[in-house]
Amino acid sequence: MERQRRDHSLLSLIHSNQKGNEMDTPILRVENVSKVYSGVTVLDDVSLEIYPGEIHSLCGENGAGKSTLIKILTGAITPASGRIFVDGKQYDRLTPRQSMDLGIAVIYQEFSLIPFLTVTENIFYGREKSHLGLCSSREMRQKAIDLCNEMGIELDVDMRVKDLGIAYQQIVEILKAVSLNSRIIIMDEPTAPLTVHETAIFFRLIRRLKEKGTTIIFISHRLEEVFEICDRVTVLCDGHKVLTCMTGEIDRSRLVAAMVGREITNQYPAPSGNGDDGETILEVEDVSNRYVHDICFSLHKGEILGFGGLIGAGRTEVMRILFGLDPYSSGSIRFKGKPYRPRSTKQALDSGIGLIPEDRKRQGIVPCRPVRDNICLSVEKRLSDHWLLFGNAEKDLADESIRELNIKTSGLNQLIRNLSGGNQQKAVLAKMLATNCDVLIFDEPTRGIDVGAKQEIYELMVQLVKQGKSIIMVSSEMPELIGMSDRIIVMGSRTIQGELRRGEYTQERILDIASR
Amino acid sequence: MDRKKFVSRSLEYAIVLILLLLVLFFSFVANFFFTASTFLTILRQVSITGIISVGMAFVIITGGIDLSVGSIAGVSSVTAALMMLGGMPIWLACLLTILISCIYGIINGLLVAKLDMPPLIATLGMMTALRGVAFIITDGLPVFGFSATYSNFAKGTLLGIPYMVLLLVVIFAIAKIVLERSVFGRYVYGLGGNAEATRLSGISIDSITVSVYALCGTLSGIAGLVLLSRTNSGQPSSGTDFEMDAITAVVLGGVSLTGGEGKLSLVMVGVLIMGVLSTGMLMCNINDYVQQLVKGLVLIGAVAFSSISQKVRQNMGAAKA
Numbered sequence: 001m002e003r004q005r006r007d008h009s010l011l012s013l014i015h016s017n018q019k020g021n022e023m024d025t026p027i028l029r030v031e032n033v034s035k036v037y038s039g040v041t042v043l044d045d046v047s048l049e050i051y052p053g054e055i056h057s058l059c060g061e062n063g064a065g066k067s068t069l070i071k072i073l074t075g076a077i078t079p080a081s082g083r084i085f086v087d088g089k090q091y092d093r094l095t096p097r098q099s100m101d102l103g104i105a106v107i108y109q110e111f112s113l114i115p116f117l118t119v120t121e122n123i124f125y126g127r128e129k130s131h132l133g134l135c136s137s138r139e140m141r142q143k144a145i146d147l148c149n150e151m152g153i154e155l156d157v158d159m160r161v162k163d164l165g166i167a168y169q170q171i172v173e174i175l176k177a178v179s180l181n182s183r184i185i186i187m188d189e190p191t192a193p194l195t196v197h198e199t200a201i202f203f204r205l206i207r208r209l210k211e212k213g214t215t216i217i218f219i220s221h222r223l224e225e226v227f228e229i230c231d232r233v234t235v236l237c238d239g240h241k242v243l244t245c246m247t248g249e250i251d252r253s254r255l256v257a258a259m260v261g262r263e264i265t266n267q268y269p270a271p272s273g274n275g276d277d278g279e280t281i282l283e284v285e286d287v288s289n290r291y292v293h294d295i296c297f298s299l300h301k302g303e304i305l306g307f308g309g310l311i312g313a314g315r316t317e318v319m320r321i322l323f324g325l326d327p328y329s330s331g332s333i334r335f336k337g338k339p340y341r342p343r344s345t346k347q348a349l350d351s352g353i354g355l356i357p358e359d360r361k362r363q364g365i366v367p368c369r370p371v372r373d374n375i376c377l378s379v380e381k382r383l384s385d386h387w388l389l390f391g392n393a394e395k396d397l398a399d400e401s402i403r404e405l406n407i408k409t410s411g412l413n414q415l416i417r418n419l420s421g422g423n424q425q426k427a428v429l430a431k432m433l434a435t436n437c438d439v440l441i442f443d444e445p446t447r448g449i450d451v452g453a454k455q456e457i458y459e460l461m462v463q464l465v466k467q468g469k470s471i472i473m474v475s476s477e478m479p480e481l482i483g484m485s486d487r488i489i490v491m492g493s494r495t496i497q498g499e500l501r502r503g504e505y506t507q508e509r510i511l512d513i514a515s516r
Numbered sequence: 517m518d519r520k521k522f523v524s525r526s527l528e529y530a531i532v533l534i535l536l537l538l539v540l541f542f543s544f545v546a547n548f549f550f551t552a553s554t555f556l557t558i559l560r561q562v563s564i565t566g567i568i569s570v571g572m573a574f575v576i577i578t579g580g581i582d583l584s585v586g587s588i589a590g591v592s593s594v595t596a597a598l599m600m601l602g603g604m605p606i607w608l609a610c611l612l613t614i615l616i617s618c619i620y621g622i623i624n625g626l627l628v629a630k631l632d633m634p635p636l637i638a639t640l641g642m643m644t645a646l647r648g649v650a651f652i653i654t655d656g657l658p659v660f661g662f663s664a665t666y667s668n669f670a671k672g673t674l675l676g677i678p679y680m681v682l683l684l685v686v687i688f689a690i691a692k693i694v695l696e697r698s699v700f701g702r703y704v705y706g707l708g709g710n711a712e713a714t715r716l717s718g719i720s721i722d723s724i725t726v727s728v729y730a731l732c733g734t735l736s737g738i739a740g741l742v743l744l745s746r747t748n749s750g751q752p753s754s755g756t757d758f759e760m761d762a763i764t765a766v767v768l769g770g771v772s773l774t775g776g777e778g779k780l781s782l783v784m785v786g787v788l789i790m791g792v793l794s795t796g797m798l799m800c801n802i803n804d805y806v807q808q809l810v811k812g813l814v815l816i817g818a819v820a821f822s823s824i825s826q827k828v829r830q831n832m833g834a835a836k837a
Contacts (some may be wrong), residue, residue, distance in 0.1 A: 323716075349718035363716050366709035368776040377706055378717040381698040387699045431717060 004492060025088060027052040027215050028073075028104075029182060033082030035068050042070045043079070044239040050184070055216045057226045057247070057306035059259055060236035061422075061450035066219055069236070070186055074106050075099040088503050103183035107173050107190055115162035120144040122161050124177045152208050160351035165312070167198030171205055178209070185209065186217040191225055192448045195310045195476050196511060202237065203229055208384040221450060223252055224479065225262065235259055260452050268483030269462045278302045281470050282322075282340075282353075282439060287331035292494045295331070299472060300467045306485030307474040309514045314494035315474045316358060319441050322472075323355040324348035336438070349378060354437035356428055358474070360421065366426040367417035371409050372398040374416045375430045406456060422453025429457070431463075440464065442473045446480060478507045490514050527825040528770055531782055535789050542796035549799055558677065560670075562791035563684040564589075564746070565761040567739040568783065569769075571693045571732030572762040573783045577695075579708040579775025580628060580635035583759045584620065585736040587646035590755035592617045592740035597750025600662035614737045615722050621733020625726030643759070650752040659750035670745040680742050687735065689794060690740050692780045704728060708775025764815040765790050767822060790814075 002129040035043040043065045050056050058066050071077045074083070075096040082233045084091045086102045094102070114121050120141050144157040153171055161169055169188055177185050187206075191199045206229060218230055226233055227247050235242040235258040241388035242258045243250075250258075278301035287295040291333060292314040299305050307315045320326040322333075324342030333340040335351060342348040348355075357363035365374055376383055376394045398412050405426045409419055416424055425445070432440060442461070446454040461471055461484065475481045481488060490513040498513040540636045543550035569584045575582045576748035592613045599609035620642065627638035655728040672679045703724045739758070744750055768786030771778030793814065797807050 013633055016783065268542075303595075325716075344720060345716055346718045346720055355716060356714050362710075362711050366706050366713050368709045368772075372767070373702055377702065377714065377719070380702050384699045388693070389697050389699065389702070435718070 005437070026050055026085070027087060029085035029088075030069070030073075031083045031085065033069070033072060033084070034081045035065075035072065035077065036080050042239050043072075045082075045238070046239075046241045048234055048241065048244065050215060050217065052183075052215050053210060053213045054231045055210055055218055055229055057230035057233040058217060058219045058236065059223070059226060059233055059255065061259055061452055064236040064259070064450075065239040066236055066401050067188070068239075070188065070217075070219075071188065072105060073099065073104055078394065083136060100180075104178035104179060104186070105180060105182035105184070106169065106186040106188065108188050113161045113169055113172060116160060118160055118173075119157040119164075119172050120282045122172055123147070123157075123179050125176075143179070144175075147179055151175065151178065151205055153205060165195045165198065167202055170194070170202065174205060174209070178214070182214070184215045184217065186219075189221065189448060190218075191220055191222060196478055196507075197310055199225070199343055206271040221454075222450065222477065223255060223451075226255070227252070256451055259450075268480075278470075281336060283334040284318075284322075285332050285334075287321065287328045287333060288317075288324055289317075289321060291326065291330045292321075294495050295321075296496060297489055297499070299470050300443075301470055302463055302468055304471045304473055304484055304485045305459060305492060306488040307472060308476075308478075308481050308488050308510050309491035309497075310476075313491040313492050313514065316443060317475060317494070319355060319443055321470070322348070322353055322439075322441060342346060349435050349437065352436075352438040353441065354378075354432040354435050354439070356425075356432055356445060358447065360428060360447075365416050365424050368415060370413045371402070371407070371416050371419065371427055372412040374427050375401050375434065378431050379434045389395050397434060398430075401427075401434065405430050405460065420450070420453075422449035422456075425449050425453065425457065429460070437469070439470045439472065442471060442475075444475060444477075445473060446475075446477070478510065481510070482507065517721050523575070523828065527828065528779075528782065530821075531768055531770060531789070533786050535785050535792065538789060538792050538796065542792065542799070546796060546799040549796060554795065554799070556681075558788070558791040558795045559681045560678050560746075561795060562737045562787050563680040564681050565677070565758060565765065565790065566684045566734050567687055567742065568732075568758055568762045568789040569765040569783055569787050570687055570780065571735035572705060572759075573766045573769070573771055573778060573780055574691070574695070574728045575635075575732045576763075576771050576773060577708045577775060577778050578725060579706055579711070580728070581639065581773075582621075582624060582729060583636065583639040584624060584642035584730045585645060585732060585762055586741075586755040586758035586760075587650065588617050588620050588733055588736035589645045589740035589743060589754075589758055590752060591620075591646045591653075592737040593744040593754050594659055594750035594752050595657035596741055596744055597662055598653060600666065603658060604664055606663065612742055613741060616735060617740070618730050618734040618736020619735075621730040622726055624733065625729030628729065629722040629725040647752075647756075654750065654752045656752060657789040658752070660748065664748075667745050667748040670742065670748075680746070683738075683742065687738075688780065688784060695780055700724075700727070705776060708772075708777075710776070711727050760811065760815070761790050764811065764818060767815065767818040770822065772822065772826070773819065782814065786818075 018074070028049040028050040030046060033043060033046050034041065045256065046065070058069070060066050068077070072079050073094065075098060078093045084094060091098070111426070117125065118344050120137070123144050124140050139199045141157055148155050149159065153175070155168060161172060165171065174185065191202060194202060206218075209216060218226070220226055230247050231252065232244060233247050233255065234244040235255065237259060280298050280504065281301050282299040284297050295318055297305075307318070309315050317326065321328050324344050324347050326460040327343070328341075330485055340351060342351060342353070361367070366377070372394055375398045379397070380389070380394075383389065383397060385391060395412060401407065402409060402412070406503065407419075407426045407430065409423060416427055419427065445457055445461075449457075461473070465471055473481070473484060482505055486502055488505050488510065489496055490498045490500065490510055500509065500513075525631055539550075548554060559702035572582060572585060595616060595735055596609045596613040599612065624639050624642055627633045628635050640681065652782065663721060669679055674682060697702065703714065706717070706719065707721050707724050711721055740755060747754065766778070766783050767773065768789055769778065769783030771783060794807060797810065
């Protein structure tokens with residue numbers, strides 16, 4: 001197997017050498033493209049060349065112009081100026097139809113799959129092979145199986161998409177693009193919801209695609225992945241192109257510096273130093289319910305306790321118990337020395353446990369409401385005078401939060417949906433901080449937010465534990481887990497598999513325990 | 517940025533312009549339309565559906581809908597009539613009727629919140645069932661002959677303004693404060709905008725749901741009492757189609773049917789449009805059947821307008837990313 005793969009890569013090396021001349025003509029060229037939205041330049045004179053068969057990473061903070069560039073390539077929006085060349089042919093703009101016909105496909109974070117249809121049906125959705133008007137399901141099924149084999153993916157094509165894990169849903173999405181003969185596949189943060197293990201499967205598919213000559217434009221906030229999988233990288237910052245180079249020619253800190261326009265020397269702030277010497281604030285003993293079993297751990301004052309493990313390991317389910325969303329049937333929890341059995345989120349918050357949920361859009365923000373209301377939502381009662389809100393209490397709290405957390409917004413009344421992901425997350429955080437909880441649960445605190453905001457959230461977490469609060473952090477990002485935690489609990493198969501102290505943990509060790 | 521704000525503002529207030537245009541239009545085509553007495557008639561007429569629309573607005577802002585408002589108004593009107601006929605003091609009959617309507621609303625709310633029933637179906641069931649109740653307790657016959665003093669309310673005025681219009685103004689003012697300046701109002705918007713996020717913010721969304729349906733039921737009951745005073749007899753079939761008028765008024769007022777967005781003052785503009793339309797058409801001798809056609813088209817038009825303007829805003833919103 002190993003040998004086979006080596007042969008393969010050797011082969012592709014020779015292959016690409018042979019195609020040396022061809023490499024010189026880019027499959028896609030963007031020249032001096034600009035885009036202006038209501039007076040704001042979001043893309044300024046950007047030029048870019050993408051060569052056939054390369055994996056090209058597009059890096060930049062949120063708002064740097066990546067999405068705009070992609071939308072121009074897919075024809076969703078029209079550039080204000082500039083030209084696009086595909087196979088050397090010039091276009092002033094692309095329509096969505098043209099873009100598709102030219103073989104450009106995008107895999108978005110939000111999937112466009114239909115949950116109740118099977119893998120086969122999803123791949124061929126809208127282009128069902130028909131025979132006298134009847135779907136020829138056998139033919140389609142065989143084609144789907146062939147496609148999986150060709151791509152080296154083990155997948156039951158008769159499964160319904162809703163029963164697949166997120167990683168496989170994404171794979172189906174890609175298979176669909178491949179079956180459409182897409183030559184350029186743009187992936188917008190495909191790995192954000194994936195665990196380390198799933199990412200590995202996903203990367204195998206991407207390498208396979210590359211071998212087949214497909215060109216890939218890859219967007220990710222996880223820089224480790226950029227170095228792992230991409231050939232070249234282009235950095236955008238505030239709508240400008242900062243640089244394009246081979247991934248081998250640049251290191252992580254220089255890449256980050258280019259993205260944020262400043263040097264970030266140390267990604268993770270110094271540990272609080274409190275460790276687990278503090279008094280025990282939360283004690284969970286043998287807790288079980290429908291989703292998890294025999295959960296045992298304790299949390300100390302001033303500690304960041306990391307929860308690692310693969311997706312589906314039961315981490316979020318444990319947090320749901322602590323936050324009063326699911327009851328527990330056996331075992332006991334003691335919080336601040338008293339028995340703790342929350343029946344609602346309100347009780348959890350009143351007791352002093354808060355949660356910053358993993359899915360910001362679905363669980364964190366109320367998109368059509370102002371930033372102010374989003375920040376104040378949990379504490380409206382405290383801010384009110386006999387349930388009425390005539391005073392300035394809401395405004396004051398929101399002002400203070402915006403200042404302290406450095407939330408970038410045009411004002412208190414700005415609708416929160418108009419903020420960038422990082423700033424939305426900070427507002428959700430502000431909401432929980434306002435409740436003055438002693439224990440804060442961060443479920444995937446930095447998913448899908450840019451490097452700068454990530455850094456600020458990390459610093460805030462350290463600041464919080466220094467103030468004597470305790471943090472539980474669920475994270476699927478290994479470096480984050482290792483960099484931030486005082487202690488790590490590793491979950492697997494819906495129970496706790498092991499516990500590691502600072503200094504004991506490495507990525508391999510965590511993965512090893514998680515996959516027990 | 518400013519242009520975007522301007523567009524969404526003008527989309528919002530387009531409804532005020534429509535009201536003015538309608539008034540202008542009927543003033544030209546109908547004799548005696550542009551008179552104080554016509555406007556008083558319109559106000560009197562809209563006060564009943566206006567009270568219901570306030571409750572409906574709360575429900576729709578949470579992302580629900582209440583089809584049972586007309587039946588609650590009808591059943592409460594005959595309930596109060598029967599109680600008064602039986603010799604109960606007016607104040608007690610009114611109080612009990614309002615309480616009972618509140619209970620109807622609570623039932624709606626419990627069905628939606630605790631049994632996860634789609635609001636459309638839960639309240640459709642209640643709409644039919646309560647209409648049945650109205651016919652059962654009256655044997656299908658009108659109830660009249662109770663104290664004449666009760667009808668004085670509908671006739672009475674203060675400084676030339678009918679009591680019933682004042683009642684609407686008071687209810688509207690209180691509701692506006694509750695919606696925009698109270699904790700409950702914040703929760704209502706939160707629930708409609710994102711129920712899950714609101715729940716995770718430590719708010720009991722079930723009790724908010726039950727409360728808005730209870731409020732809507734209560735206001736429908738009050739509307740039924742006003743109706744009784746106005747007609748001076750309890751008709752078991754009264755209040756039919758009120759849900760239609762209320763929903764149309766709320767949607768005309770720009771309240772999003774998906775919840776989370778809407779302003780009460782614009783809902784009142786929607787209510788006025790409905791009143792101007794029906795009185796105007798009446799004065800132009802347009803018959804009932806055509807009126808019904810127009811009303812249906814207005815609802816469809818209002819919903820179409822709201823989804824089109826949402827798309828326009830979304831396109832401009834996407835421009836931000």
